[in-house]
Amino acid sequence: MSITAPVTSTPAPISPSTGSDSASREWLARLRSSGPEKQAADAELHNLLLRAARFEIGRRQGALEHVRGEDLDDLAQQAADDACVAVLSKLDSFRGESRFTTWAYKFALLEAGVRLRRRAWQEREVTLEPEIWPVFSDRGASPHDQTQTSELMDAISRSVEESLTPHQRNVLLALAVNGVPIDVLAERLSTTRGALYKTLHDARRKLRADLEAKGFETDATNGRER
Numbered sequence: 001m002s003i004t005a006p007v008t009s010t011p012a013p014i015s016p017s018t019g020s021d022s023a024s025r026e027w028l029a030r031l032r033s034s035g036p037e038k039q040a041a042d043a044e045l046h047n048l049l050l051r052a053a054r055f056e057i058g059r060r061q062g063a064l065e066h067v068r069g070e071d072l073d074d075l076a077q078q079a080a081d082d083a084c085v086a087v088l089s090k091l092d093s094f095r096g097e098s099r100f101t102t103w104a105y106k107f108a109l110l111e112a113g114v115r116l117r118r119r120a121w122q123e124r125e126v127t128l129e130p131e132i133w134p135v136f137s138d139r140g141a142s143p144h145d146q147t148q149t150s151e152l153m154d155a156i157s158r159s160v161e162e163s164l165t166p167h168q169r170n171v172l173l174a175l176a177v178n179g180v181p182i183d184v185l186a187e188r189l190s191t192t193r194g195a196l197y198k199t200l201h202d203a204r205r206k207l208r209a210d211l212e213a214k215g216f217e218t219d220a221t222n223g224r225e226r
Contacts, residue, residue, distance in 0.1 A: 052108035
């Protein structure tokens with residue numbers, strides 16, 4: 001399962017959809033077997049996922065020009081390793097709605113994306129408290145509209161400080177204001193994506209309720225909440 005060549009350019013995409021339903025059933029049978037057949041199937045699966053991870057990293061490596069080729073290939077190896085573990089642990093969730101290889105391929109793309117985001121933020125500080133609130137202003141707006149916008153931003157700032165717990169405030173500002181990727185924040189805070197999604201949902205709900213209590217309309221009151 002070792003990698004012999006670094007990622008130096010974007011490889012041609014592979015077609016994970018080749019095969020047939022019988023091929024998918026064969027994959028499942030071999031991966032659920034034991035002995036040499038199981039080992040061979042695991043190795044083939046890892047090779048497929050490694051190719052997928054290399055392709056995804058090669059496609060995005062322009063955003064990581066400072067990262068050496070061997071480091072990118074190490075990211076591909078890590079992504080393939082974790083994707084392989086994930087696929088093997090979720091075999092029972094495969095429903096045959098797509099080819100098995102197509103289904104498995106997506107795990108590697110996801111893991112590669114996670115590692116690229118983490119690598120891009122590796123040398124960056126995750127700021128949980130912004131020095132100032134961003135000012136969303138329209139220079140072409142009327143004085144009346146500018147005043148309303150200023151009042152709303154002041155109200156949001158106060159609501160964030162008064163209605164949210166410190167943890168909810170930190171998560172909301174990091175994800176919604178400072179643009180920190182959720183998997184990066186999860187790693188820095190030693191938590192999970194699911195826990196952060198729950199915190200973000202609760203923070204937005206409390207923020208909307210506080211703003212509505214102060215007389216401000218939100219998407220929820222206008223029936224546009226999504």
